[in-house]
Amino acid sequence: MSDSEGETYEKQVKIVLVGDGSSGKTSISERFSKDAFNRDYNQTLGIDYYLKRINLTKSYNVTLAVNDVGGQTLGGAMLDKYIFGADIVLLVYDITNLQSFENLEDWYHTVIKYCASRKPLFALVGNKSDLEHLRAVKAEKHQRFAKDRDMLSYFASAKTGESVENLFRQVTAHLMHIVLPKNDSEATRIITAPIVRQEPTTPAIPIKSPPTTNTTRTSICNLQ
Ligand SMILES: Nc1nc2c(ncn2[C@@H]2O[C@H](COP(=O)(O)OP(=O)(O)OP(=O)(O)O)[C@@H](O)[C@H]2O)c(=O)[nH]1
Numbered sequence: 001m002s003d004s005e006g007e008t009y010e011k012q013v014k015i016v017l018v019g020d021g022s023s024g025k026t027s028i029s030e031r032f033s034k035d036a037f038n039r040d041y042n043q044t045l046g047i048d049y050y051l052k053r054i055n056l057t058k059s060y061n062v063t064l065a066v067n068d069v070g071g072q073t074l075g076g077a078m079l080d081k082y083i084f085g086a087d088i089v090l091l092v093y094d095i096t097n098l099q100s101f102e103n104l105e106d107w108y109h110t111v112i113k114y115c116a117s118r119k120p121l122f123a124l125v126g127n128k129s130d131l132e133h134l135r136a137v138k139a140e141k142h143q144r145f146a147k148d149r150d151m152l153s154y155f156a157s158a159k160t161g162e163s164v165e166n167l168f169r170q171v172t173a174h175l176m177h178i179v180l181p182k183n184d185s186e187a188t189r190i191i192t193a194p195i196v197r198q199e200p201t202t203p204a205i206p207i208k209s210p211p212t213t214n215t216t217r218t219s220i221c222n223l224q
Pocket residue numbers: 019020021022023024025026027028038039040041042043044045069070071072127128129130131156157158159160
């Protein structure tokens with residue numbers, strides 16, 4: 001894999017979201033792929049698919065095939081087919097629902113069983129972080145679960161969008177052994193642009209401003 005000038009690389013990654021019903025898998029998928037959120041609950045029957053192409057780095061484009069698996073499929077006849085060939089599996093639970101966290105043990109072992117030939121990259125996702133005041137799963141429990149199984153871990157909110165884009169970018173980068181900069185510019189969509197001070201063409205009313213030493217500065221614009 002080279003990052004040499006002018007060349008771009010395309011890759012497709014299969015990412016599967018599993019976890020209990022109502023933990024927010026569809027909401028996370030829709031926040032990521034459409035930047036939308038629906039407060040109504042529409043149970044996923046079977047599986048839904050979303051596609052999104054992201055610019056991971058200047059020269060890496062990745063198409064993420066997001067497979068949103070319904071929570072009712074655990075123990076069903078189709079789950080092995082949904083998971084088949086997964087590169088990444090997100091284990092999603094609702095931080096306000098202890099049972100949804102405890103059931104991840106079953107989800108984890110089921111996925112491992114079905115992916116015996118090629119273990120996917122796992123990440124633990126505590127969703128609904130906007131409901132911190134209703135938290136039922138201690139952050140330490142979350143961290144221990146992830147650490148014991150050597151997986152990545154995130155807290156996110158599909159409702160506010162917090163960490164959603166970022167987590168998809170980070171797990172994909174991790175899978176591809178790409179190190180993203182700490183302030184991954186694509187994730188936060190930060191653009192740096194020089195501000196050039198221009199001389200006014202008409203006499204201006206003097207405005208008091210703090211003294212500056214430079215005539216050219218750099219500013220950071222955060223585009224949401
Ligand atoms: N407050 C809050 N509500 C959320 C969040 N994510 C999802 N919800 C709500 O939780 C409910 C369930 O969300 P879904 O995304 O449908 O859950 P799911 O995991 O896809 O459920 P199944 O399809 O049954 O497996 C919906 O009413 C969502 O609006 C979140 O981050 N914060």
